[in-house]
Every structure is written in C-alpha cells, then in structure tokens.
Amino acid sequence: MTLFPTDRYGLIRREAALRVGITDDTVAAAVRRGDLIRLAPGIWVEADDSSAADPDGVYRLRCIAVAGSVRDRGKSTLSHDSAAALHGLQILHPERETVHFTKRTKGGGFVRGHRHVHVGPLLSDDVTVVDGIEVTSLARTAVDVATAGDFERALVVFDRALTMGADRELMSGMLATRARWPGIAAARRALDNADRLSESVGESWSRAQMIAAGLPAPRLQHTFRTSDGEVRADFDWEGRLIGEFDGIQKYGLRPGETPREALIREKRREDALRAQGLMVVRWTWGMLERAELVDHLRPWLEKLDRTAA
Known part of the structure; x- marks a missing residue:
C-alpha cells in the first residue's frame, strides 16, 4: 500500500509525491481504484480521509x-x-x-x-x-x-x-x-x-417559498407544553397550526436508535401536539424541490381562518 505524503490539510500534491519517488502512474492507478479523489490538477485527497466524507467536505478541500x-x-x-x-x-x-x-x-x-x-x-x-x-x-x-x-x-x-x-x-x-x-x-x-431563529437550510427555504407566495408569516421555534414534555415547533400560526420541516432529518437518530424507533418517537411527538387541539402539517425537502409547499400549506391556513371565524 502506497503511503502518500500529505500537507496540513491532508492534501496530496504532485510535487511532494514526486519528491518521495511516487510516480504519476502510481497516483493515476490509485485514482482509478477509488483510493484517491482528484480535487484539482496535481492535487488529491485520500478517499478515506474524514474531511472528504461528504460532497461538502470534498468541496471545502477543493x-x-x-x-x-x-x-x-x-x-x-x-x-x-x-x-x-x-x-x-x-x-x-x-x-x-x-x-x-x-x-x-x-x-x-x-x-x-x-x-x-x-x-x-x-x-x-x-x-x-x-x-x-x-x-x-x-x-x-x-x-x-x-x-x-x-x-x-x-x-x-x-x-x-x-x-x-x-x-x-x-x-x-x-x-x-x-x-x-x-x-x-x-x-x-x-x-x-x-x-x-431559522435552524436549517430547509426551514429557511420553506419560509422563502411562503413569503414569495404571500402566505401569512409563521412564528418560529415556539415551545409548546404537551403530555410528552416540551415540544419546539419549526413554525406555527396563531398557536393553533404547527408546521414541521422533515422532522426525522432535523432531529436525526439518537444513540442506539433505529430509523423505525425515530419514526415512532416523531409520531408520538405529533400525537402529543394534536392532543392539545393543535393542527400539524409536515413537509419534506422533496416537496420544496418540486415547489409543492405552498399548495400543501394553503388548505391548512384556509382551515385555520375558517375555524377562527
């Protein structure tokens, strides 16, 4: 296994590799095997480097x-x-x-x-x-x-x-x-x-679509007291309609928790909110990509207006 020279960022530069006798052919073979990721001409990073674990990390290194x-x-x-x-x-x-x-x-x-x-x-x-x-x-x-x-x-x-x-x-x-x-x-x-107060890209993008469509502005990150403890909602309107962006992705898995257990936890959380007489609507990243959020939310907001009348 070739030991590639790296700098303080974990980058492998062609001139450093050549100085220790590693040829261009050896580097090219490592790229083909998937051992190295090419960042720019003459610069690579090892694929198992923790800094290159996701596209954002690779781009930062690039x-x-x-x-x-x-x-x-x-x-x-x-x-x-x-x-x-x-x-x-x-x-x-x-x-x-x-x-x-x-x-x-x-x-x-x-x-x-x-x-x-x-x-x-x-x-x-x-x-x-x-x-x-x-x-x-x-x-x-x-x-x-x-x-x-x-x-x-x-x-x-x-x-x-x-x-x-x-x-x-x-x-x-x-x-x-x-x-x-x-x-x-x-x-x-x-x-x-x-x-x-917006806590993620998805929450901000959700609000941008609401604003562009002229929907009523929601309150952000309000805490509700429920039978399942305190629950902080992404969005709410008049304390009666709660909007949640992709809760599973937002909260992630707790240590030792399976995806099914996380779904059950989120369901229990929503049930506790509904038990307080609150309406809960949820949406996903895919709905934002497809510009479906406004049509998804509007009937709920109209229902909120009717029940307030």
Missing part, C-alpha cells in the same frame, strides 16, 4: 487546494460559495465544482477550469483568515452569495449568517453600496425578512 495553487496569492481572495464552504456557512444549492475568488482589480474577471474570478474592491474589513486561508468575511460572503442568486438563495444565506453572528446592519450597508447590481432588490428583500 477550495483549499486551488487557493494554495493560485499564482497571484495576496491579490485574490476566496469568496462567494467557496468562502461560505470555509466559514461553514450553509447555502442553498451550492455549486461544488468551481472555486470562487474576488480579485482587487477593476477588470479581468474570468471563468477557467476550476476557477471563477470575480473583480471588485475588497476593504480590509471584508477579508479574514480561516484555517490559514484568506477568505471574505462572513458578512461579505453572505452578501456576495445573496446578490449572485435569487430571493430564496438570498434568504437562506442571510438566515444562516445571522445565526452564525453576522451583523445585519453591516450587511445592509454593504447592499447599499451595490444599488445597481443585478439581484440587489431580491437580496434587500431577503435581508429584511431574514431571521436568525
């Missing part, structure tokens, strides 16, 4: 690999989806192949290979260092992602950024300097509606 290989380090800073990956800032539908940089010039942006280079000013407060890599700050990253996407993507990233401690006023000020940028109106609307 960003680090490409950032360490650029020739104009000091002039280009990881930004957009790539900075989000290093911050651990979750975003909706991340693009995991291209590595994004922002370059401090007035022109010269390009997309080539793994790199998407944006251009524009970066203030000193817009830049920070994460794990030894220069990246845009949390607030600047959220604004960049928001203005490059639609309302749903913007609301998700602002929710997550607020949860991580980003300053709303700072992000608002950044948006104010981009008055003519594409996507600015949607980003401003998203920041106005952003809420740090």
Whole structure:
C-alpha cells in the first residue's frame, strides 16, 4: 500500500509525491481504484480521509487546494460559495465544482477550469483568515452569495449568517453600496425578512417559498407544553397550526436508535401536539424541490381562518 505524503490539510500534491519517488502512474492507478479523489490538477485527497466524507467536505478541500495553487496569492481572495464552504456557512444549492475568488482589480474577471474570478474592491474589513486561508468575511460572503442568486438563495444565506453572528446592519450597508447590481432588490428583500431563529437550510427555504407566495408569516421555534414534555415547533400560526420541516432529518437518530424507533418517537411527538387541539402539517425537502409547499400549506391556513371565524 502506497503511503502518500500529505500537507496540513491532508492534501496530496504532485510535487511532494514526486519528491518521495511516487510516480504519476502510481497516483493515476490509485485514482482509478477509488483510493484517491482528484480535487484539482496535481492535487488529491485520500478517499478515506474524514474531511472528504461528504460532497461538502470534498468541496471545502477543493477550495483549499486551488487557493494554495493560485499564482497571484495576496491579490485574490476566496469568496462567494467557496468562502461560505470555509466559514461553514450553509447555502442553498451550492455549486461544488468551481472555486470562487474576488480579485482587487477593476477588470479581468474570468471563468477557467476550476476557477471563477470575480473583480471588485475588497476593504480590509471584508477579508479574514480561516484555517490559514484568506477568505471574505462572513458578512461579505453572505452578501456576495445573496446578490449572485435569487430571493430564496438570498434568504437562506442571510438566515444562516445571522445565526452564525453576522451583523445585519453591516450587511445592509454593504447592499447599499451595490444599488445597481443585478439581484440587489431580491437580496434587500431577503435581508429584511431574514431571521436568525431559522435552524436549517430547509426551514429557511420553506419560509422563502411562503413569503414569495404571500402566505401569512409563521412564528418560529415556539415551545409548546404537551403530555410528552416540551415540544419546539419549526413554525406555527396563531398557536393553533404547527408546521414541521422533515422532522426525522432535523432531529436525526439518537444513540442506539433505529430509523423505525425515530419514526415512532416523531409520531408520538405529533400525537402529543394534536392532543392539545393543535393542527400539524409536515413537509419534506422533496416537496420544496418540486415547489409543492405552498399548495400543501394553503388548505391548512384556509382551515385555520375558517375555524377562527
């Protein structure tokens, strides 16, 4: 078994492998066997590395690999989806192949290979260092992602950024300097509606679809007292209709618990809420992908109005 040389991030670089006598053919064979994952030209990671256990982890390593290989380090800073990956800032539908940089010039942006280079000013407060890599700050990253996407993507990233401690006023000020940028109106609307109480990408995406459809705004993360103990709901309307996004995925399995046991626990939890006279409606990620949430929720909200009349 070949022992590949790795750097502080667990990356295997071609020049380091060659120095210890490992040939390109040996590396290529390891890639074919699935022992190595290619991140960028001349850079790999071992497939059983814990940092590469999921697509998000692989993309984070790809960003680090490409950032360490650029020739104009000091002039280009990881930004957009790539900075989000290093911050651990979750975003909706991340693009995991291209590595994004922002370059401090007035022109010269390009997309080539793994790199998407944006251009524009970066203030000193817009830049920070994460794990030894220069990246845009949390607030600047959220604004960049928001203005490059639609309302749903913007609301998700602002929710997550607020949860991580980003300053709303700072992000608002950044948006104010981009008055003519594409996507600015949607980003401003998203920041106005952003809420740090949202606990996941799915919950934020759910709320974005509700807002876009003009549905009544729900209360977030309210705790109800039931016979099964305290239950915190993702969403509720008037304390009578509860909305839950994909509860099994949200809460996960407890130690030693099987999926069937988790389903039974969730069913007991819902039964306890219903025993309080509360209506409970649940939806999944797939329903959000298929844009089915609004039609799924509307009859319940109409029923809520009828029972209040």
